[in-house]
Every structure is written in structure tokens, then in C-alpha cells.
Amino acid sequence: MTALTFVFVYYLGKPLFVSRGISDRNRFFSALVLGLIIETLVFYNTGTSGYKLH
Numbered sequence: 001m002t003a004l005t006f007v008f009v010y011y012l013g014k015p016l017f018v019s020r021g022i023s024d025r026n027r028f029f030s031a032l033v034l035g036l037i038i039e040t041l042v043f044y045n046t047g048t049s050g051y052k053l054h
Contacts, residue, residue: 002032003035004035005038006032006034009031009034010027014027
């Protein structure tokens with residue numbers, strides 16, 4: 001899940017990040033953090049989390 005989100009944000013969001021002057025390094029970490037947040041929210045809501053949030 002994180003990898004899928006990472007690919008979408010990192011590669012498809014490149015024009016958005018470049019137009020705002022954000023470096024590749026910051027784009028990489030932004031995509032990674034966003035992917036982890038989305039994965040955690042999805043697993044938290046579905047109850048199938050290995051993170052023991054419920």
C-alpha cells in the first residue's frame with residue numbers, strides 16, 4: 001500500500017512538486033510519509049492492522 005501510494009505521489013506528482021521548487025529529496029520523503037500515513041489510516045479503519053491500533 002505504501003509502495004503504491006509512493007509511486008503515485010513521487011512520479012505522478014512530479015509536475016506539482018517541480019512547479020513549487022521542491023527538491024527530489026524532499027519529494028521522495030513527502031511521498032514516503034504520505035504513503036505511510038494513508039496505509040496506517042486504511043488499516044486502522046478496516047481493522048486488519050498489524051500495528052495494534054484498535
